[in-house]
Amino acid sequence: MKIKVGIIGGSGYTGIELLRIIHQHPLAEVTSITSRALQGKKISDVFPNMHGLSELVYSLPDDKALFECDIVFFATPHGVAMDNAESFLEKGVKVVDLGADFRINDADLWSDWYKMEHSQPSLLEEAVYGQPEIRRDAIKNARLVANPGCYPTAVLLALKPLLESGLIDISNIIADCKSGASGAGRIANQATLLCEITESFKPYAVGGHRHFPEIKQELELIAGKPIGLTFVPHLLPMIRGIEATIYVDLVDSSVNVRPYFENAYKNEEFVKILPEGTYPETRSVKSSNYCQISIQYIEHSNKLVIMSVIDNLVKGAAGQAIQNMNLMFGLAEKEGLTQIGLLP
Amino acid sequence: MKIKVGIIGGSGYTGIELLRIIHQHPLAEVTSITSRALQGKKISDVFPNMHGLSELVYSLPDDKALFECDIVFFATPHGVAMDNAESFLEKGVKVVDLGADFRINDADLWSDWYKMEHSQPSLLEEAVYGQPEIRRDAIKNARLVANPGCYPTAVLLALKPLLESGLIDISNIIADCKSGASGAGRIANQATLLCEITESFKPYAVGGHRHFPEIKQELELIAGKPIGLTFVPHLLPMIRGIEATIYVDLVDSSVNVRPYFENAYKNEEFVKILPEGTYPETRSVKSSNYCQISIQYIEHSNKLVIMSVIDNLVKGAAGQAIQNMNLMFGLAEKEGLTQIGLLP
């Protein structure tokens, strides 16, 4: 018996990515997918990579079939999941929100960044931030999981071993991050037209990006105290991939940090530490759920540079959501997620 | 017991694609991979998408382990497979050549186009041209399969239903084809640097391309008589994908050709006919073994336009090779080949 999955808001890139991955998952199947705008359309008419492979049709968001699912994924703009999660939870349907509604523990802070009241502060308390490499056990027992943002995933995995071991000056962390355009979604938007962003590169939201409080919260939970973080996102002229180049100061410059990384991730399927002197490329993880990390110590400036790459739509969204689902249902964590990065 | 696969010449894009697909194939495994230049290197050092997923190391082309394989794939420049295939066949190792050595039935014609003598004309007679949708049964019984070229695959699948049914004027077929740059391989080459081909588009080899005699031969075998073909390839500023736009004249303009296409491919897993009025995009089949085909009749000029797309590295190379392997070993034809196109 396969796990029955519902996808709420399946018209975007996270939606098709959930469809693609679950279609190849041996123990799960999508039984309902909703989209107000696409109601009545076959998914293969919207995403022709599915042509001939699925007869699934978009239904309206109030589709009764959703309540017969074992789990629903919200792939919706912020504000939707918080208003609707409770109705699923009370019927015993587990919920993973790929949006931002349950990522920030502090409802007021959430409101500051997302410019609306949080309608379900009590659910906030219950929700588990779904970074398996950080809180696997809590996820296993969760009814409601807040799937991490794409930038936070890349940054948290890069810094976790350092914060846990107290090796760096946590007051001065710089995360220079770059993302492919798929992070901006599939909504018609002049700013993400091919002609606006291909063959170009730019920083954006330098004054403040919504992933900042999320990264900061999680880093502080690991460190156990306040941290100082500068986070600047940039837009890459390509579809998929996030790279984070992170600059930190070592507390003790004589310490070799590599063993700490290797140790922290030695049992992790999806986090790989690259050999000394090699650096990650986003393409190595394209279409896959892997995160690859390199570390380089710069002696003359006593800086440690950590570089991590993920596919923002997989480990940074749909793949991690399915990894969370696997944990929530007691499956092997990597079930359905063993696709290798598409290179070239 | 998995099928033991050897890859000869595994340093290029066809090599990594064979590795990627077979790694996810439930009934086959790569046990030997050779490359003169990369001997001794781990495949994950050459193709970092494999990092942490395989300990396979490149060996020299004379690796004894190759002869313990059930099948070897030649992913080599032309001339290599013809000189070496016999040594495998006589030991009972099946052979699929992803190069061009056994594609042209006429050794003299082959020599004209490939500028060298054919060293094994007798093997030419035995070799089966490995287009499963055209000669599935012969492939099942073959020891030696000539895996089709990328352009030929796209063109043959687009024209087969028309030639079989005698619906078109075969004296005047025009195939305007476009390919991503991965078709040019991974060799260092000024002409395929990113700076030379991104943000640009061009025809090439207009006076004559080596896939021309291959396409012509196969079309004539289907039609049973000589055809007239004009074939112009173009280079696309992207990695993967071939699109063929083919122009033919209908013999009887009152005939609806669509049913002929649907009929021809109704039992084919990997060939999909798109709905009337929709046209294929190469991205729909990116990373997958599918071919998608559209047909459009232009009434005012009585032209039938057939458009087909494949991923040149999958259905146009490694995927089709594995499809052939599945047939040669009596496996389900689609085993290990059900990856869905990566969109976006």
Add this chain to the structure above:
Amino acid sequence: MKIKVGIIGGSGYTGIELLRIIHQHPLAEVTSITSRALQGKKISDVFPNMHGLSELVYSLPDDKALFECDIVFFATPHGVAMDNAESFLEKGVKVVDLGADFRINDADLWSDWYKMEHSQPSLLEEAVYGQPEIRRDAIKNARLVANPGCYPTAVLLALKPLLESGLIDISNIIADCKSGASGAGRIANQATLLCEITESFKPYAVGGHRHFPEIKQELELIAGKPIGLTFVPHLLPMIRGIEATIYVDLVDSSVNVRPYFENAYKNEEFVKILPEGTYPETRSVKSSNYCQISIQYIEHSNKLVIMSVIDNLVKGAAGQAIQNMNLMFGLAEKEGLTQIGLLP
């Protein structure tokens, strides 16, 4: 005294291209630019390549300053220029429409393709189709010029020498054309997001594209009789550039057509015939007003293949409009248009 230029509808790619080129034109200057949506904004805030180089501000379309211009360019959706051109002409302001309103001589045919009534059939009669290489003299004396479409420019320049000399079978012309995404404009549109079209290629509007009647009309005017044309456009994963690969049958296969091309364009600044055996790349003309053309005879199928490339925003739009302006004002035809293609 510089020519005073007004740009009506200057918010799109044609608008910025007019600005860019005229800014470097020694004998013209933009004195008014309008956009309903951008009214009050500095052009450098909309197009930051102009930062620090111009203080021009968008005004509303009823800007009085437009009537003090010597010429106005309409860079508007179809329907706008036809309603407003007369008001400028009667005040002695010349008009070039970069849209489609005056390109089709037959008002009914125009209505069929553009799905609205033509409001100014009398102006249609006066308007001159502004392909300088075809009707330079008429343009010199025109008050109202219909600037050609991008595909028509590439196709007409490729076929003119053949039609004029009666060398080909005009009943069977096939134009397989490919365009960069800037041809689709700057409007927010899901279909032209980077994530929808980069790393992909597709035919579109195969059943009928609005440039078809325009190409047919002009070809028939040159040939003096009806022609048969099949025209299939495709979308390239890049910003700028059109390539047309055109297939025709020679009437007399013994004729060498090359001298006809060289003769036809020997005095043309902006049309270059490439050497035998070389083929055009769109990048060679990127950012420039040049058209490069190659010809290749395919003996075995008696096809002549003509390939032409232009930058769709320059020779296919803004550059050709300025070329027309130069002619209309008696300037040297190439004034302000001598930028060389940006390579790489």
Add this chain to the structure above:
Amino acid sequence: MKIKVGIIGGSGYTGIELLRIIHQHPLAEVTSITSRALQGKKISDVFPNMHGLSELVYSLPDDKALFECDIVFFATPHGVAMDNAESFLEKGVKVVDLGADFRINDADLWSDWYKMEHSQPSLLEEAVYGQPEIRRDAIKNARLVANPGCYPTAVLLALKPLLESGLIDISNIIADCKSGASGAGRIANQATLLCEITESFKPYAVGGHRHFPEIKQELELIAGKPIGLTFVPHLLPMIRGIEATIYVDLVDSSVNVRPYFENAYKNEEFVKILPEGTYPETRSVKSSNYCQISIQYIEHSNKLVIMSVIDNLVKGAAGQAIQNMNLMFGLAEKEGLTQIGLLP
């Protein structure tokens, strides 16, 4: 009488860029261009954007015509210019080296990074580092100019106002830099094939890049004392453009640094400070000699983020070389350099 320019080593991207810009320069012309590999070929056969626009032919590096030039540009690998500059200088021919031979004042340091002995330490003393915005007067009087590297240009212009005014902690400067692939040149190289780098992003040379000592030297000359610099370059999947995101700590967080930038560059043609809250895009300066700079103060971490963009082939190479030439010959500094960024 135009300035006669020779280009030594004109087969690469810097060479064609010099040709393109000088071809449009009203007061200079290329009279000799050399390339051992391309000797005897027309430049238009190598760079078809020049087709029909120049009859220039590549000569051997010992071309006598070079000595009749007023100035020669070395666009050669390091080691060539230092061995040959003297022979031109002694004949009164000025020299600009676009390579690295004269950029590092300390011959031993140069040898450490470039792995060869410096053959002309005395010329090192004479050579002027050609950043016009830093040492315009020295350039005006120079016989020998070391044209700056691309990364150094972007970083130096971003930091100069801060170092001059003592506003930042110079012991902790982080420069996270990203470059298009044209910086890697036109040599056949597997690592810069389209298929290797498009749709991907990666850091490289993290342990040490040759532009590091150059940046450090120039920053220290401005600051008048040692600085601490961490410099990490990354490769962008595109042709042209460098973006530098630079993180520094303000000495006094109450100081508004914007006026210092505006003041420093108020008379500079080629450096533009963008408005508060807007950030630079590399495309805004594509094909142009401009540098655009934004500044953003991050209050919560007391970091100042400075972002600058240039076209690495223009302001980062050929354009700046011509700007230097203009200064060396007493021309208007911007002569021939007023092309506007190509957008889109």
